Amino acid sequence: MIRVEERPLPAEAERGLQAWQAEIDGVVDFARRVETGKQRFSGKNRRDNAVFAVVRQVLAEMCRGVVRCMYCEDSLADEIEHHKPKHFFPSQVFQWKNYLFSCGPCNGTKRNQFSVFTDSGEMIVDGELVGRLAEPVGDSVLLNPRVDDPLEFMKLDLVGHTYNFFPTADDGTVSRRRAEYTIEILRSKRRDIGPATRRKAYEGYRARLTEYIFHRDRGGDAVHLDQLKKALLGESHPTVWHEMLRQQKDIPELKALFDQAREALVWR
Numbered sequence: 001m002i003r004v005e006e007r008p009l010p011a012e013a014e015r016g017l018q019a020w021q022a023e024i025d026g027v028v029d030f031a032r033r034v035e036t037g038k039q040r041f042s043g044k045n046r047r048d049n050a051v052f053a054v055v056r057q058v059l060a061e062m063c064r065g066v067v068r069c070m071y072c073e074d075s076l077a078d079e080i081e082h083h084k085p086k087h088f089f090p091s092q093v094f095q096w097k098n099y100l101f102s103c104g105p106c107n108g109t110k111r112n113q114f115s116v117f118t119d120s121g122e123m124i125v126d127g128e129l130v131g132r133l134a135e136p137v138g139d140s141v142l143l144n145p146r147v148d149d150p151l152e153f154m155k156l157d158l159v160g161h162t163y164n165f166f167p168t169a170d171d172g173t174v175s176r177r178r179a180e181y182t183i184e185i186l187r188s189k190r191r192d193i194g195p196a197t198r199r200k201a202y203e204g205y206r207a208r209l210t211e212y213i214f215h216r217d218r219g220g221d222a223v224h225l226d227q228l229k230k231a232l233l234g235e236s237h238p239t240v241w242h243e244m245l246r247q248q249k250d251i252p253e254l255k256a257l258f259d260q261a262r263e264a265l266v267w268r
């Protein structure tokens with residue numbers, strides 16, 4: 001998961017979402033409000049809906065690489081995902097800021113996996129949220145790549161070649177629990193194929209950088225070199241690239257490459 005760059009939703013689409021949200025907010029009974037929200041969302045979230053065509057377009061522009069899923073960074077994103085699930089948060093059904101773009105498997109796996117921290121720091125997990133008669137109050141435990149920078153909470157193990165994420169915050173802190181929870185959700189989404197795809201991405205980035213150095217050293221022109229840079233940045237798993245930049249000093253084969261191409265240390 002990597003921080004996504006925010007883009008504004010055009011005002012007309014924003015007004016469309018707000019009008020639908022107001023309709024849901026007007027339903028008094030909580031259980032009915034949840035049901036109304038789900039029904040309205042599946043009714044509106046269609047390819048031929050003008051507002052959702054714009055929502056999809058802007059979300060796609062916010063994705064890294066070639067419209068990669070905001071969770072796994074591996075597959076094509078084509079589904080609108082609610083960071084706060086509509087099952088628990090009817091007030092968030094048509095909230096632009098609550099939308100992420102994900103692939104089918106990630107959207108399908110996450111469903112209602114969501115936990116919150118109460119004011120006292122207690123963690124309420126999804127199972128305990130079921131059957132409540134009001135929206136949970138508290139902060140999201142799951143990191144939101146539109147708000148949080150996941151690389152501030154976790155690190156990818158490149159040095160040990162496991163390609164697993166591990167939390168970096170101190171034990172017992174809120175940041176630590178958010179990192180652990182997010183890593184577990186990400187892991188469950190991809191059923192453990194994550195490390196293999198990240199390893200492949202690592203090898204791909206390394207090869208792309210080697211190719212760039214090869215052509216640069218043989219006098220490749222600026223346009224060609226820029227194409228090679230863009231091709232590298234368009235690959236899946238941008239987190240792997242960002243970790244290569246962050247950890248290159250600790251990995252001899254990477255340090256050797258980046259020593260030859262210092263300019264690549266700022267490619268993002």
Ligand SMILES: [Zn+2]
Nearest residue numbers: 069072103106
């Ligand atoms: Zn995904």
